[in-house]
Amino acid sequence: MASAQIRFRILGCADIVRKLARAISLAPNATITALGSRSLEKAKKFAADNNFPAETKVYGSYDAVLDDAGVDAVYIPLPTSLHLKWAIAAAEKKKHVLLEKPVALNVSEFYRIEEACESAGVQLMDGTMWMHHPRTAKMREFLSDSERFGQLKSVHIIFTFAFDPDFLAKNIRSKPDLDALGALGDVGWYCVRAILFAADYELPKIVTALRDPVFNEAGVILSCGASLRWEDGKVATFQCSFLSHLTMDITAIGTKGTLHVRDFVIPFQEHVAPFSVSSNAGFNDLVTGWVPSPIEHTVTTNLPQESLMVKEFSSLVAGIQCGSKPDKKWPTLSRKTQLILDAVKASIEKGFEPVEVLP
Template identity: 70%
Template sequence: MASETLIRFGILGCAEIARKFSRAITMVPTATLYAVGSRSLEKAKAFASANNFPPNAKVYGSYEEVLEDPDVDAVYVPLPTSLHKKWAVLAAQKKKHILLEKPVGLNVAEFDAILEACESNGVQIMDGTMWVHHPRTAAMKEFISDADRFGQLKSVHTIFSFAGDDDFLKNDIRVKPDLDGLGALGDAGWYCTRGILWAANYELPKTVTALPGAVLNEAGVILSCGSSLQWADGKVATFQCSFLSHLTMDITAIGTKGTLHLNDFIIPFQAKEAHFSLASKSGFNELVTGWEPTPSKQIVMTDLPQEAQMVREFSRLVGEIKKGSKPETKWPTISRKTQLVLDAVKVSIKNGFQPVEL
């Protein structure tokens, strides 16, 4: 590890998800928990001691102090979406590399302001979508990129729902218009959209059409919605995201010659052993009473959970920048595309489920 740079992370706020992220940092030898800041110093202290921060870690009673600390290399920003623009822009101006939770903004214009700040300050930005860093995702990509086994991608279908309880549906920041105004679309729909774009090699669809039946709360925040997407080459996709249905996280990608299935694409059922199912060139037996071949289950083991894989990759990029490389544009590019699709779904819902051209 001697040749690698140790990346010192500062965390803005004590969100629930920051606990998982903090643990991930402790698993990555090239990253360290260096600082945490909260509007409440007491909360920051409690967070640091509950999450295995080293004894010499800095604990601040504000986000500003984290950004002012010259030894912080990178910040993790799990704040409510409505605060992303302000704090990510400030972080970039302070030359901090940024791991930004999703959705990256309330709309793509906000993210563009963040991107501009990152670009002009030469800092790396990556969003907090963990599943794309799982080695299973690479194995699935290998399958759906295989012209012989999978053929040409024809359709992708994703679902992410979980049933928020009464407290969630009343009080969670994700149902508050002034905090996470995109609701289920920004939270669960973010992953659905990313899954679709991932399968489509991040090619943007031509048209996005929200599906009739979206459910909004009294404040106008989306609690459940779906969308249909289509591409110029004939590919189509659908997704369904909801705070009102049982936990489900499916991706199904269908090519001309193969099908990929998995039911835990965002959070694997288990951290170390992940599965997916693939079928290739399946047909029926002679009397159409069974399949030949039947789908096969693939197993992918991983030493590090996906959130630590994300931290490792982000830290690697920051380390490269410290050695003179430029920021990796792939990550903000796919963040921006994901946000663009979410924006289009929102517009389509507002327009009575009419198609929106991208």
């Protein structure tokens, strides 16, 4: 039985569109039908260079692509400062919205996007691909296991990436008018989501930025960190940067176990993803070794995580087309993530004072 094919249009020709276009073509329930850019020439060339289906329509403006009938969903990888306008425009045309991260410049903007999608009855989901890898579900099993992991005590996330200085000067992720959140909105987004993941999406109570952010000349964050604290005393830290070598670690420590992952955002390999767990570990009699040693797990997947994301999104859209309500889980996760980004930014602006997270 063939499942419904959800028809995607894509706004913009960002680099990541190449990855998403492939993800859509690999997903069993999705297909690309339109691509729009501010330049028709650019859209044509991009579609040709990246083997888009021959029947893909190309447009020379975002408005034109939104006005095309016969599409179900829109993928928005535009610079963050354009999310508010185009996500709301898409929702108002009753198109389901797959929105790149960070979802907005701040949580107030995101509330408006969320409201527009709710009013229109369309699905909203952000583009945090690793959430959809089967490894993530396996890690959740471990973190939920009262015997193997116990109660979460602390979680420490790192996501750094060393941009080429030239690239950094030109890239939208470091332009105040396009992606004003800089590294915090980009790599920091993943850090915050991973912290929330480890805490089973419970919001922390207090967020305090670390005292050593790095800014570019335009005042955009290139590197920063924060510590977070929950009501029950558990804590988290993260470090995100555009200036350090590629590193992406989750270290979650419970009362009885520890989880380690070193490639949480993008697995080392597309089809096999590792993680390591340690449970009820202590030392041998003379304290010269661990008993037991950690265990390495791997999780395989036929579809890459970005295709699993497209598949999940398309499946929710298909459900809505058959009368289901939009799933609130995904916009809730986006909102919580953005809320914490806002708190980190506020703490930096307040001279590293603690900031209360108010849902």
